[in-house]
Amino acid sequence: MHHTTVSRALRNDPSVKPETREIVLGAARELDYHPNSFAVNLRRRRSNVIGVIVPELYHEFFSSIVAEITRAANDEGYSVLICQSNEDYQQEIRNVSTLMSNRVAGVIAAISQHTFNDEHFKNIEKAEVPLIFFDRYCENCNASKVVIDFYGGAYQLVKHLIKSGCKRIAHIGGPKHMPGVIQRLEGYKAALHDYNIPFEDELVVHGGFSPEDGVMATHRFLSLPKRPDAIFAIDDQVAIGTMIRIKTEGLKIPDDIAVAGFDNDKISEFTDPALTTVDIQRKKIGKKAIELLLRHLDNLSESNAPVTETIPTELIIRESSQRVTQPALAAD
């Protein structure tokens, strides 16, 4: 039998006689034969590998999204090549280079905190490799992206705190220039404004994304002449630090100070008290990113106008914001 026939049989080419195909498939199974993907890809000028670049896999945020991307990609017959930038611009450039060298079929990326230059991502587009961003994207790229409704989530959260009777709501922000951080701050400000609570500079502190940042920021808030009665942290990890610091002070959560986070980290359900937070549907993000990428991959000819998918967030109310003594609720 000619190797062409074998090749056809393995790809389920309908022109192969069923009988012949059975023989081939049987033999292939027997020998645990796998077509040489190098040759296949060389010939077909494309691979079934998708490149993913994330800042890190340490936080549940990224690892769970990567988990979902991988799962969804596998379901569609793609494999995932993973790169971490470690929040480093130079490393991210190397990551892109690695993916281009590996001739990936497409790229899904969340850029590092310290990336302010788009050159490397532009190169991906120049090579006509489809590119999808999620969460953190570069402004000047002509790429589709999946973004999170941080603004809406923060707005709903702060509104909830206000309705629970909080009057001095502090906010622990993240790195100042990050869009998601800015959007949360904007949502916070908008809610305050809509409910006639003046915004106060001293009630906003910026830091990173770890519990230590929460401890430090909270320390500052507690030493204010007029301390806040609620603290909205940029994420659940930071909120955990906040709770630690409040407890050290001997204050009660939520009655002395209410606490809320963001992300719906799996731990948030099990803190003491359970943490009010905002769910960001990480699975949906991963799934959507793959969906957008596949759309680009499938119709390479079609108009590939970049789209922006916004994933809604959902307020999760738990004990850390539910006061025993609630004031009469204001009209909505």
Next chain:
Amino acid sequence: MHHTTVSRALRNDPSVKPETREIVLGAARELDYHPNSFAVNLRRRRSNVIGVIVPELYHEFFSSIVAEITRAANDEGYSVLICQSNEDYQQEIRNVSTLMSNRVAGVIAAISQHTFNDEHFKNIEKAEVPLIFFDRYCENCNASKVVIDFYGGAYQLVKHLIKSGCKRIAHIGGPKHMPGVIQRLEGYKAALHDYNIPFEDELVVHGGFSPEDGVMATHRFLSLPKRPDAIFAIDDQVAIGTMIRIKTEGLKIPDDIAVAGFDNDKISEFTDPALTTVDIQRKKIGKKAIELLLRHLDNLSESNAPVTETIPTELIIRESSQRVTQPALAAD
């Protein structure tokens, strides 16, 4: 210029005149040229991609090890193709097939909970692709592995609890058949034995790896006629569930019941009280796995006798096991 010369220049072949090389490298940079890896790999009969199979990326245990594997692999010029088995045997078989199809240079794997058949891993060995296991390995494979000293960690932890004055130490185990679970149980038993504390069946309950499992198991312990004065959970997530349940009961940690976990999950430092646990040096595991794999990759000719590297564990004592009223310490 002949393409052969270009190829040589790009690979820093010393036979190329420095002057020529500069011209080539300059042009390559200019054009953002990347050699076609399909052709390179086809010709060289090997790739620079390492396949990794993990049960999931959801727990910090796996995601942080994958993070480290990826980092170490990148440092050595390799990329990482990631697969999740989702703790499913059939999926794991598909994962292996995917990696073989992609002609990865080597495989690093932690097998699923439900894998009791080695066939697919045997196929990797048959194809002469180096295979390294970490944490969870298949018994019958002739592969090197990186294992964790669960036994020693559990022993030290239980010894610490005993020295802290605990006399009825309960253990929440994981899935019964998993080696790491068994080893922790053995370490627990050995410590009890060495300090003349009788082992009691009713003080051991098996479950999964989530906080819910901790809540359930603890519930059982608390309804015992003679409740335990310490609970050693299979991991930190389970320990968090344990703490929740103990608090619900109105009992104090550690004075009424001491609690300890395993893994040194990043959250363990920030629970209330901070959780005593055992660190398992996840970074070292990832680094060692890559190191072993590269050793196989580099001397394909040499004797590849499989080795087993045991990564030591380290007791991390925090508040959840430090009683206010400590008894006089027994001699060591």
Next chain:
DNA sequence: ATGAAAGCGCTAACAA
């Protein structure tokens, strides 16, 4: 120090 030739294992176009 460079060029020429062969071939890695496939797939696509065409022929039979």
Next chain:
DNA sequence: TTGTTAGCGCTTTCAT
């Protein structure tokens, strides 16, 4: 339905 031919873009060997 199957076979033949050519060539994907490199690297290696040998020749110059």
